[in-house]
Amino acid sequence: MRLAPGLYLVATPIGNLGDVGLRALAVLGAADRICCEDTRVTGKLLARYKIRARLEPYYDHNAETARPVILAALRHGERVALVSDAGTPLISDPGYKLVCAALAEGLSVTAIPGPSALLTALLLSGQPPDRFFFAGFLPRQPIARRRTLAGWASLDATLLFYEAPARLAATLADMAEILGSRSAAVARELTKLHEEVRRGRLTELAAHYELAGSPRGEIVIVVGPPVPAAPPTEDEIDRRLHDAVAALGVREAARELAVESGLPRQMLYRRALAIRNRAR
Numbered sequence: 001m002r003l004a005p006g007l008y009l010v011a012t013p014i015g016n017l018g019d020v021g022l023r024a025l026a027v028l029g030a031a032d033r034i035c036c037e038d039t040r041v042t043g044k045l046l047a048r049y050k051i052r053a054r055l056e057p058y059y060d061h062n063a064e065t066a067r068p069v070i071l072a073a074l075r076h077g078e079r080v081a082l083v084s085d086a087g088t089p090l091i092s093d094p095g096y097k098l099v100c101a102a103l104a105e106g107l108s109v110t111a112i113p114g115p116s117a118l119l120t121a122l123l124l125s126g127q128p129p130d131r132f133f134f135a136g137f138l139p140r141q142p143i144a145r146r147r148t149l150a151g152w153a154s155l156d157a158t159l160l161f162y163e164a165p166a167r168l169a170a171t172l173a174d175m176a177e178i179l180g181s182r183s184a185a186v187a188r189e190l191t192k193l194h195e196e197v198r199r200g201r202l203t204e205l206a207a208h209y210e211l212a213g214s215p216r217g218e219i220v221i222v223v224g225p226p227v228p229a230a231p232p233t234e235d236e237i238d239r240r241l242h243d244a245v246a247a248l249g250v251r252e253a254a255r256e257l258a259v260e261s262g263l264p265r266q267m268l269y270r271r272a273l274a275i276r277n278r279a280r
């Protein structure tokens with residue numbers, strides 16, 4: 001295969017090596033160099049498909065020194081492939097700064113799409129896929145984690161998180177408390193021998209992992225969107241208006257409940273008036 005010069009962002013399997021795409025293999029086979037996080041991990045994939053290639057490390061801790069070398073190679077017309085250990089590069093993995101630097105120099109950047117844990121988990125979660133928010137890894141510190149979750153609590157979307165097994169139970173407990181006991185799924189070891197998707201309420205999942213201990217393997221947590229509160233019944237409206245009228249008067253009681261509930265103010269005013277008149 002003849003490749004045009006440029007940077008190729010190549011997705012690789014998240015477990016099952018059979019998931020690699022044909023175009024990914026062709027690009028990896030034809031690239032002048034493959035930049036990867038761990039040469040041993042990428043080496044296994046290449047060995048499986050009998051691809052011989054020049055592997056160079058590109059990971060968080062060497063990126064500042066490796067990036068100028070890669071950019072120089074691209075300027076000289078090389079075909080450079082970037083992969084991560086698993087899944088799609090840049091997605092909670094290195095590569096974003098390299099892409100920005102290449103684009104800033106007008107160098108060609110192409111993606112070879114393929115597996116990613118977040119989409120695989122979303123498909124299997126049983127949660128609505130039409131609108132979702134990928135949150136990556138939460139902060140490790142409990143306070144920062146809880147603050148971050150609170151910031152997303154009102155997002156009307158399915159939420160996806162990557163999480164380490166050791167933090168799973170604590171994270172699920174925080175989620176149940178802060179997001180409410182929504183429907184959720186814990187997707188583990190996707191595409192691998194011990195693939196498992198456990199679905200349930202956040203409280204149930206938190207209790208399960210609290211009891212069972214940390215599971216093995218890699219994990220994605222998928223949390224369904226907030227469930228809109230059921231509109232209050234007529235009896236509930238009257239009960240709340242009754243108390244509010246006594247404390248605030250008719251007009252203010254109707255205004256306050258309209259803001260809280262989203263119900264029409266005129267209707268609440270009429271009901272509040274009737275409640276006051278009955279009380280006289």
Ligand code: SAM
Nearest residue numbers: 014087088091092116117162163189190218219
């Ligand atoms: N770039 C990858 C992608 O596209 O999914 C993600 C890399 S991130 C460093 C690694 C995290 O992804 C893991 O800690 C886990 O949360 C998730 N992950 C990766 N492979 C997985 C799998 N087979 N099953 C479940 N989660 C996985």
